[in-house]
Amino acid sequence: GAVVSQHPSWVICKSGTSVKIECRSLDFQATTMFWYRQFPKQSLMLMATSNEGSKATYEQGVEKDKFLINHASLTLSTLTVTSAHPEDSSFYICSATEATSDTQYFGPGTRLTVL
Amino acid sequence: QQQVKQSPQSLIVQKGGISIINCAYENTAFDYFPWYQQFPGKGPALLIAIRPDVSEKKEGRFTISFNKSAKQFSLHIMDSQPGDSATYFCAAAYNTDKLIFGTGTRLQVFP
Numbered sequence: 001g002a003v004v005s006q007h008p009s010w011v012i013c014k015s016g017t018s019v020k021i022e023c024r025s026l027d028f029q030a031t032t033m034f035w036y037r038q039f040p041k042q043s044l045m046l047m048a049t050s051n052e053g054s055k056a057t058y059e060q061g062v063e064k065d066k067f068l069i070n071h072a073s074l075t076l077s078t079l080t081v082t083s084a085h086p087e088d089s090s091f092y093i094c095s096a097t098e099a100t101s102d103t104q105y106f107g108p109g110t111r112l113t114v115l
Numbered sequence: 116q117q118q119v120k121q122s123p124q125s126l127i128v129q130k131g132g133i134s135i136i137n138c139a140y141e142n143t144a145f146d147y148f149p150w151y152q153q154f155p156g157k158g159p160a161l162l163i164a165i166r167p168d169v170s171e172k173k174e175g176r177f178t179i180s181f182n183k184s185a186k187q188f189s190l191h192i193m194d195s196q197p198g199d200s201a202t203y204f205c206a207a208a209y210n211t212d213k214l215i216f217g218t219g220t221r222l223q224v225f226p
Contacts, residue, residue, distance in 0.1 A: 006158075044204070046213055103164070106160065
């Protein structure tokens with residue numbers, strides 16, 4: 001099956017710093033990638049949708065200047081949390097779809113803790 | 116109209132029993148209904164998915180029942196095992212676009 005990886009798997013940073021999270025499709029070309037945020041014991045909330053080579057589409061209430069998404073290639077998307085604050089601490093999960101499939105394949109997630 | 120309601124919030128089942136999780140949606144444009152399994156600290160993994168043109172789909176011990184007129188669908192886990200203990204999310208999407216997730220059900224299967 002299709003595999004999606006994320007790096008890092010966990011990160012701890014100081015308040016005010018920026019953190020970059022990578023999402024890679026390992027064995028397929030991802031035409032679309034999605035970024036989700038999940039707080040403890042809660043559901044996944046879609047943050048944004050990105051297509052290779054174009055600007056990401058953000059969900060209502062998600063600050064696009066704070067959560068920068070770049071989908072530079074068909075196998076890589078990055079999420080940068082700028083000027084992170086403790087309330088940004090969460091589990092960030094990406095998913096990817098390929099043109100020939102209707103399945104979203106999820107990455108293992110990245111645990112972000114902002115001190 | 117974009118919500119997907121999921122119940123129960125938690126479920127305790129004895130080994131060998133049947134686990135049943137229910138979801139309901141409002142948007143009749145939804146045409147893709149997957150179920151995901153998530154273990155603590157991991158990303159969700161697709162279990163099984165269904166489209167509205169069929170009323171039931173079975174894969175191994177997992178079955179989705181779909182009722183288009185009632186706008187409801189459910190996941191049945193037959194012969195539940197302790198290894199099935201996880202959080203289960205239903206979801207819905209239009210044209211396999213953005214997934215709208217349910218609130219999740221925490222399943223615990225006791226030996």
